[in-house]
Every structure is written in structure tokens, then in C-alpha cells.
Amino acid sequence: MATKTADVSRTDDERARQEAAAGTEDGTRAAGTEEAAAMAEGAEAAEHAAESGEVREKTPGVGQGAGAVVSAALGLVSLSGGWIGTVAAARETLVGQLRTSSGASVGRQIKEVYGDAWHTTALWAGLFALAALVVGVVVLVRPAFGAPGRPQAAWIRSVAWAGVSLGVVGLLLAVLKYSDALLALPSTG
Numbered sequence: 001m002a003t004k005t006a007d008v009s010r011t012d013d014e015r016a017r018q019e020a021a022a023g024t025e026d027g028t029r030a031a032g033t034e035e036a037a038a039m040a041e042g043a044e045a046a047e048h049a050a051e052s053g054e055v056r057e058k059t060p061g062v063g064q065g066a067g068a069v070v071s072a073a074l075g076l077v078s079l080s081g082g083w084i085g086t087v088a089a090a091r092e093t094l095v096g097q098l099r100t101s102s103g104a105s106v107g108r109q110i111k112e113v114y115g116d117a118w119h120t121t122a123l124w125a126g127l128f129a130l131a132a133l134v135v136g137v138v139v140l141v142r143p144a145f146g147a148p149g150r151p152q153a154a155w156i157r158s159v160a161w162a163g164v165s166l167g168v169v170g171l172l173l174a175v176l177k178y179s180d181a182l183l184a185l186p187s188t189g
Contacts (some may be wrong), residue, residue, distance in 0.1 A: 061153050067139040068159035074132035075166020078125045078174065085124035089117040107188040115185045122177035129170030136163035 096112035104112075139160040143152045176182035 061150075061156055064139050064142055064152060065156050065159070067135055067142075068156045068163060071132050071136035071139060071163025072159050072166060073163075074128050074135060075163045075170055078127075078129035078132055078170030079166065081121055081125055082128060085121045085128075088124055089121045092117040092120040105188070110185055110188060118183075118185070119178055122174045126171055126174030126178065129167045129174055131167075132163050133167030133171060136160045136167060140164070 093113055093116075096114075096116050100109050100112045140157065143150070173182065
């Protein structure tokens with residue numbers, strides 16, 4: 001069935017090309033013939049794209065919109081800690097427990113078991129915040145390197161700015177946690 005449709009389409013395309021090439025008796029083309037030729041070329045290009053598996057972007061800004069949403073999501077993950085940060089902190093707690101003996105000082109036990117896990121959580125949160133910041137900035141500066149006549153949609157800019165803002169806040173909190181300026185370990189003595 002698909003072969004018959006393609007054959008019919010090809011014969012229509014060939015007929016339109018022949019009519020366009022023939023023109024009128026005085027050597028000029030009729031307006032309807034030019035339209036038929038243009039339609040035949042468009043159909044041929046669409047057929048070629050379908051055969052070669054090409055996919056054309058029909059909605060402008062889809063990639064930029066996706067990047068903006070990813071930036072905002074990474075910013076939220078940086079604030080909440082995320083699954084990777086939780087697993088890395090639990091692993092660091094286990095390693096700390098294995099490194100310290102029961103005879104170690106209380107300060108060393110707290111540092112090894114809890115302090116290193118806290119710093120690992122802060123490190124992963126900082127990495128997610130940095131990724132949110134970079135992706136958001138790339139989305140915001142992308143129109144400067146793209147087509148000059150196509151403005152970026154307002155929602156894309158808004159979501160990208162949200163991702164950048166969350167990235168900055170997440171990065172600030174991660175630095176404060178890692179440097180023990182925020183919720184430092186308790187003193188032992």
C-alpha cells in the first residue's frame with residue numbers, strides 16, 4: 001500500500017515538473033505552473049527527508065527550553081541533596097566507622113563518622129549547583145550565538161534564570177557547609 005502511494009506521489013511530482021518546464025507558448029511560465037513546481041520540490045524534499053530518516057526541528061527553542069528546565073531541576077537537587085549525595089554520605093559514614101577504632105578519641109570519631117559525610121554531602125550539592133549554574137547561563141547566552149531574528153521565549157528565560165538563581169544559592173550553601181561555617185561539627189571539649 002505504501003509503495004502505491006509513493007508511486008502515485010512520484011508520478012504527480014514528475015507531471016508537475018514537466019508542466020513547469022513546458023511553460024506557455026510565448027516562453028513564459030504560468031503562475032499556476034510555478035506553484036505546482038514549488039509544491040513538487042517541497043514534496044520531493046519531504047520524501048527525501050522521510051527516506052533518509054532526517055527529523056526536522058519544527059518547534060524553535062525546544063532544546064533551549066529543555067536546557068532551562070534541566071537547569072532548574074539541577075538547582076533544586078543541589079538544595080535538597082539528591083540521592084547521589086545521600087548515598088555518598090552513607091558510604092563515607094561507613095568508611096569512617098571502619099577507620100576508627102573504639103579506642104579513638106571522641107573528636108576523631110565525630111570527624112571521621114559524621115564530619116566527612118557532611119563534607120561529602122556538601123561537595124555533591126556544590127557539583128549539582130555548579131551544573132545548574134552552567135546550564136542556565138548557557139541557555140541564557142545561547143540566543144547571542146544563534147539566529148539573530150529569533151528571540152528567545154519569555155518562559156525559557158524565566159526558567160533559565162530560576163535555574164541560575166537556584167544554582168547560585170545552592171553553591172553558596174554548599175561552600176558554607178563544606179567550610180563548616182554553616183552547622184559546624186560540635187566541639188568535644
